[in-house]
Amino acid sequence: MSEEIKVQLTATPGEKPDSQKLGFGKYFTDHMFVMDYHKDKGWHDPRIVPYAPIVMDPAAMVFHYGQAVFEGMKAYLTDSGKVLLFRPDQNMQRLNCSNDRLGIPEIDGDFVIHAIKTLIEIDKSWIPTEKGTSLYIRPFIIATEPCLGVRSSYTYQLIVILSPVGAYYSGGLEPVKINVESDYTRAVRGGIGFAKAAGNYAASIKAQENAKKDGFSQVLWLDAIEKKYIEEVGSMNIFFKIGGKVITPAINGSILKGVTRSSVIALLQEWGVPVEERKLSIDEIFEASQQGLLEEVFGTGTAAVISPVGELHWKEHTMKINEGKIGELSQKLYDTITGLQSGNLPDTRNWTITF
Known part of the structure; x- marks a missing residue:
């Protein structure tokens, strides 16, 4: 796509929030990128406009049939004043994977990265x-066509918004407590679990709220059929270090293919740490814990980067991990990835874009 991006700057810039009290996803910048799709025109009219509410028809198909996908990425400011993006091409590939599963037209990933860079510059x-x-x-x-009919929409909007954020968890890198969900189901193979679709997150909210009431930060999902095999945490992929070996559930059609997940696997392989992608049951995790072999557990994702787990609760069992402290490997992974993302470590893998 070579269409020029039109820019309309705001006449009323917003006040910047206190950078020490950001939280996550509470504040939004002055502008947003918008691009439309029509089945007869394709993607068109790319523009940057002041951040504002979206006006939509009450019959817009996104409200009724849930055609909505999204991505999560981050930009960092380096010490030299440059902006750094971490593996944005992977996010665009995954967005198109989500699009395909939900019947949404493919986007030009290179053009959207260009648009994101333009928006960030502003x-x-x-x-x-x-x-x-x-x-x-x-x-x-999101699907925007006003139509009450179960089919793919003929029109869509792609929107990009920006939010200055602090740590995903208020406790920072402190190990979190996670509840293993045994009742509710998030996704099933053949469904949309591998897509970054809004509906996946709607399906997880009830269990997440219940877990928080009981003092847990997240829910660890088991497979939908046998309620036995580990899948992922609500907002993260999950890794277990057992007897010196790192194991993570294999991508099976109901697990999101995380960008941070693939980065962690690549780093572990480079460092000579044994790592396996395979089916992993909660019983195996519990047995390893009982034998003193469960050395570390950590989640991976764009929002939290690395999230060490200090405690797993499954039915009547409580599994303490590394005395509730962050493990050596989790810390090394966090330091390495955040070092790459901030530009403080050399990027020998071509994972970053600076501008």
């Missing part, structure tokens, strides 16, 4: 500089 002053902060990037696509 709102660059919103990028926080405190340690652990970043500019969160949320591209999403």
Whole structure:
């Protein structure tokens, strides 16, 4: 796509939030990127406009049939004042994978990355500089055609909004407590679990709320059929270090193919740490815990990067991990990935884009 991006700047710039009190996803920058799709025109009219509410027809198909996908990315400001993106091509590939599953037309990933860079340049002053902060990037696509008929929409909007954020968890890198969900189901093979679709997250909210009432930060999902095999945490992929070997559930059609997940696997392989992608049961995890072999557990995702797990609760069992402290490998992975993302470590893998 070679269409020029039109730019309309806001006449009323917003006040920047306190960078030490950002939280996650609470504040939004002055502008957003918008692009439309029509089945007869394709993707067209790319533009950057002031951040504002979206006006939509009550019959817009996204409200009734759930055609909505999104991505999560981050931008960082380096010490030299450059902006850095971490593996954005992977996010675009995954967005198109989600599009395909939900019957949404493919986007030109290179053009959307160009649009994101243009948007960030305009709102660059919103990028926080405190340690652990970043500019969160949320591209999403919604079905906009007003029609009460169960089929793919003929029109869509792709929108990108930006949010200065702090740590995903208020406790920072402190190990979290996770409840293993035994009643509810998030996704099933053959469904949309591998897509970053809005409906996947709607399906997880009830269990997440119940877990929080009981003092847990997240829910660990088991497979939908046997309620036996580990899948993923609500907002993260999950890894287990057992007897010196790192194991993570294989991509099976109901697990999101995380960008941070694939980065962690690549780093572990480089470091000579044994790593396996395979089916992994909760019984195997519990047995390893009983034998003292469960050395570390950590989640991976764009929002939290690396999230060490200090405690797993499954039915009547409580599994303590590494005395509730962050493990050596989890810390090394966090330091390496955040070092690459901030530009403080050399990028020998061509994972980053600076501009």
